[in-house]
Amino acid sequence: MRVYVVGGAIRDELLGLPVQDRDHVVVGATPDEMVKLGYQPVGKDFPVFLHPQTREEYALARTERKSGHGYKGFKVFASPDVTLEEDLLRRDLTINAMARDVQGNLIDPYSGQADLVSKILRHVSPAFAEDPVRILRVARFAARFPDFHVAPETLELMRGMVDAGEIDHLVPERVWQELSRGLMSTRPSRMFDVLRESGALARLIPELDRLFGVPQPPQHHPEIDTGIHVMLVVDWTARQGYSLAVRFAALTHDLGKGLTPSEHWPKHHGHEAKSVELVNAISERLRVPAECRDLALLVARYHGDVHRALELRPETVLKILESTDAFRRPERFVEILQACESDFRGRPGYEARDYPPEAYFQRAAVLASSIDAAAVAIGSPGNEKDAIHQARLAALKEALTLK
Numbered sequence: 141m142r143v144y145v146v147g148g149a150i151r152d153e154l155l156g157l158p159v160q161d162r163d164h165v166v167v168g169a170t171p172d173e174m175v176k177l178g179y180q181p182v183g184k185d186f187p188v189f190l191h192p193q194t195r196e197e198y199a200l201a202r203t204e205r206k207s208g209h210g211y212k213g214f215k216v217f218a219s220p221d222v223t224l225e226e227d228l229l230r231r232d233l234t235i236n237a238m239a240r241d242v243q244g245n246l247i248d249p250y251s252g253q254a255d256l257v258s259k260i261l262r263h264v265s266p267a268f269a270e271d272p273v274r275i276l277r278v279a280r281f282a283a284r285f286p287d288f289h290v291a292p293e294t295l296e297l298m299r300g301m302v303d304a305g306e307i308d309h310l311v312p313e314r315v316w317q318e319l320s321r322g323l324m325s326t327r328p329s330r331m332f333d334v335l336r337e338s339g340a341l342a343r344l345i346p347e348l349d350r351l352f353g354v355p356q357p358p359q360h361h362p363e364i365d366t367g368i369h370v371m372l373v374v375d376w377t378a379r380q381g382y383s384l385a386v387r388f389a390a391l392t393h394d395l396g397k398g399l400t401p402s403e404h405w406p407k408h409h410g411h412e413a414k415s416v417e418l419v420n421a422i423s424e425r426l427r428v429p430a431e432c433r434d435l436a437l438l439v440a441r442y443h444g445d446v447h448r449a450l451e452l453r454p455e456t457v458l459k460i461l462e463s464t465d466a467f468r469r470p471e472r473f474v475e476i477l478q479a480c481e482s483d484f485r486g487r488p489g490y491e492a493r494d495y496p497p498e499a500y501f502q503r504a505a506v507l508a509s510s511i512d513a514a515a516v517a518i519g520s521p522g523n524e525k526d527a528i529h530q531a532r533l534a535a536l537k538e539a540l541t542l543k
Contacts, residue, residue, distance in 0.1 A: 141169040143198070144224055144239040144247065151235045154256055164191075164198040165227055165239065168220045171200070187218045201227040204267075225249045229265050232274045233281065237264045262291035269297050272306040276318035279334040283325035290334055298338035307343050312427045315344060319426070323387040328378055329371035345426075347418045348391065350398040355406040362488045364406070366397045373486030382478050388432040389439035389479040390486075392419045396440070415440035435472060438464050439479040446480040449497035454536040457504050458529070466505050477501060507539050508532040 149162045166174070171187050179189035179198060187200040201222040224239060224247060231237040234252040241247065250264050261278055268274055275298050278290060290298075301307060322331035332348070335341035342349040352367030363369050373390045382390075396414025400407075419440050423433035442460055445452065452460075460466075466473035477498045484495050511531045520527035 141173065142167045142224075142241070144241055146228070146239040147231070147236050150238040150240055150246070151252070151256065154238075154253060162196050164196060165201050165224060166198050167201045167222070167224050167227075169200060170220055171218075174198070174200070202230075203227070204230050204270075230267055231264050232268060232271075232277055234260075234262050234264055235281075259285070259288040260291050261285075261288050261294060263294045263297060266297075268294070269301050269306075272301055272310050273314060273318065274298075275301060275307060275335070275338055275340050276310075276315065276322075279331040279338075279340070280318050280322040280325065282334045283322045283328050283331035286327035286330045290337075295334075295337060298340070302339040302343060307340050310344075312425060316426045316428060320384055320388075320432075323374070323391065324378075324384055326378065328374045328387065328391075332371060332374075345422060347395045347398060347422060351394065354397055354400070356397070356408070357406045360487075366394055369486055370394055371486075372488075373482050376482045376486050376491075377479070380478070380482070382482070383475060385432045385435040386475050386479050386482070388428065389436040389475075390482050392422065392436045393439050393443050393479065393483055395419065395422075412441055412444050435475055435479070438472075438476055439483075442476065443480045443483050446477065446497050446501060447484065449500045454533060457501070458508060458533050458536055461501075461505055461508055461532075462529070467509055470505065473501075473505060504536060507535050511535050 144165050144167070145162050146165045147163050149159045152159050166189075171181065171189075174187070174189045175181065178192035180192070182188050182190055182197075183199065187202070189198045189200075190196070191198060200218040201224060202218040203222055203226055228237040228239065228247075228249060234250045234255045236252070237248075237250045238252040239247040246253070255262050261281055263274075278294065278298065282288060282290060319331075322328055325331065332341060335344065336349065336352065348367075348370070351370055352365060354366040355364050356366055356369065358364055361369055363372060370391060370393075373393070374387060377387045377390045392415065394411065394415060395418040396411035396416075397408045399414050399418075400411060416437055419433070419436045422428065423436070428436075442464065445456070445460055449457070461473075464473055464476055481495050481498050484493075484497075485491050509532075511528070513528050513531075516527050516531045517524035
């Protein structure tokens with residue numbers, strides 16, 4: 141029985157990054173032997189065990205054979221006869237196919253360390269093409285390591301997988317899992333760049349893919365291209381360390397512009413309502429969590445109004461505050477404003493400009509919240525909701541310094 145640390149832990153260690161989790165491969169052991177040693181079996185598709193003390197994962201060395209479509213279409217073979225090199229051969233990228241033994245020696249049969257130095261994301265073997273999740277994983281690694289590039293032969297393999305329809309067999313939960321991790325990476329736009337280059341984005345999120353090549357008014361959008369704008373916005377949210385919900389809202393806020401007839405370009409009147417419909421469609425298809433979906437819907441609907449904050453009447457300001465549930469969900473309203481500011485700053489030359497709408501709406505929320513809603517409600521039995529609305533509106537109108 142020989143134990144090796146494998147995969148991401150070795151990659152991150154060689155890159156000088158913190159190692160979060162350590163995965164282990166066990167060569168020369170059977171499931172019964174692992175149980176006798178106190179390891180707890182947890183694997184469903186292949187033998188995986190938890191260490192009795194550290195609770196880290198230990199998987200028996202295995203090989204796989206394609207038996208169907210999608211990432212679950214495999215038959216797994218685990219045996220004491222399977223070598224470490226055979227196990228590593230089935231992994232996705234060379235930089236993830238390295239191991240260390242208990243003496244600390246590096247085992248690198250597929251030149252992963254060289255690809256780390258050269259900053260290349262390269263598949264280990266043709267078996268890469270058997271698992272469509274790997275397209276998403278490569279894209280996600282491109283977002284996590286934005287100075288790495290995908291090897292041309294790997295990108296060609298990914299295109300072939302898309303053309304063969306393998307990407308269409310991915311389950312929504314797995315797609316969202318990889319997309320959300322990519323959105324939380326250093327430069328999310330790299331993930332979507334790779335997905336576009338492979339053809340996968342058009343199959344997974346066609347609503348986003350069609351934004352590329354759609355122009356916007358250059359006086360407001362120096363970058364012109366809507367797809368490029370959205371990528372700039374998402375990368376801005378990443379640099380600010382914003383939540384996944386804010387990043388997803390940034391990604392989807394302008395989807396409606398992809399439905400504007402070309403004869404109306406570069407204007408996009410009414411794109412907000414179209415964006416709401418498309419956010420709903422994507423969220424249902426990918427089973428996006430409710431908190432991400434709801435914030436994205438509100439940003440899609442109201443980002444144009446927020447940008448025009450100083451032009452709005454108090455009645456409209458209050459309507460937006462009430463429609464977004466700003467008084468009961470102030471933390472979510474802050475995230476709406478974060479997404480809107482990111483939309484503003486995701487344009488060349490706008491990164492350091494003042495963005496008055498954010499402070500304006502924050503002040504409006506404070507002013508409207510300053511009334512004693514309980515007292516107003518008690519004084520207007522049977523008409524509490526309207527009375528509170530009118531009191532808030534009066535507070536906004538009276539605050540002449542609001543603007």
